[in-house]
Amino acid sequence: MKQRINAYAVAPDGLKALVNVETYLTGCGLEHGLLHLIKMRVSQINGCTYCLHLHSQDARKIGESEARLYLLDAWEESALYTPRERAALAWAEALTNIRDGHAPDEVYELARGQFSEKELADLSIAIAMINGWNRLAISSRQVHPSDRAPAKA
Numbered sequence: 001m002k003q004r005i006n007a008y009a010v011a012p013d014g015l016k017a018l019v020n021v022e023t024y025l026t027g028c029g030l031e032h033g034l035l036h037l038i039k040m041r042v043s044q045i046n047g048c049t050y051c052l053h054l055h056s057q058d059a060r061k062i063g064e065s066e067a068r069l070y071l072l073d074a075w076e077e078s079a080l081y082t083p084r085e086r087a088a089l090a091w092a093e094a095l096t097n098i099r100d101g102h103a104p105d106e107v108y109e110l111a112r113g114q115f116s117e118k119e120l121a122d123l124s125i126a127i128a129m130i131n132g133w134n135r136l137a138i139s140s141r142q143v144h145p146s147d148r149a150p151a152k153a
Contacts, residue, residue, distance in 0.1 A: 004141045021129055028122040032062055034085060037072065038092045038123070039130045044073050045096050048134040050142045087114040088123055095127045 008015050025035065036059035043051035056069055071078045075089050091111040094103045101107075111120055136142075 002141065003143050004139070007136055007140055018129070018132065021125065025122065025126050025129065030119060030122050030126065033059065033064055034088055035126055036062070036064060037068075037081075037085060038088055038126055040069065041072055041075070041089055042092050042096050042127060042130045043134055045093065046131065046134040046138065048137050050137040051130065051134055084114040087111045091120075091123060092127045095124060096131055 026032070036055050039055040040052060040059065043055060059069060060066075065080075068080050071080060072089075075081050075086065081089065087110045090107050091103075094101065094107040111123070115123060
């Protein structure tokens with residue numbers, strides 16, 4: 001797959017604005033591990049290999065376990081995630097699949113039971129951002145680092 005455009009090269013001010021939001025999220029108070037789980041789960045839903053690669057590496061760097069990363073796609077069936085993480089993952093799925101139920105009240109109430117209003121706003125911003133990053137990476141056909149090496153026979 002060949003990269004279509006390099007948004008960083010042709011729209012640096014737009015990308016700088018997005019990076020500024022990411023900088024805000026890094027310091028907003030939400031747990032970094034939680035943010036990486038959200039970014040990975042949304043990237044799984046959207047099928048963004050570039051973001052999955054990036055955020056799985058970032059999650060590992062801060063001590064996330066392989067088991068939790070491998071089971072993220074089936075988080076509802078696993079006891080490895082805390083109630084707070086479960087609420088965040090449910091909210092991430094609801095906002096990513098917004099057409100399916102328009103963020104149902106029961107998912108909101110679950111999230112609201114684990115997060116303050118500010119935390120929930122920040123979580124929603126993080127979810128919106130990773131959905132945006134996924135769309136930029138997918139639409140530009142951003143090349144996954146592993147795809148740069150020749151495939152093994």
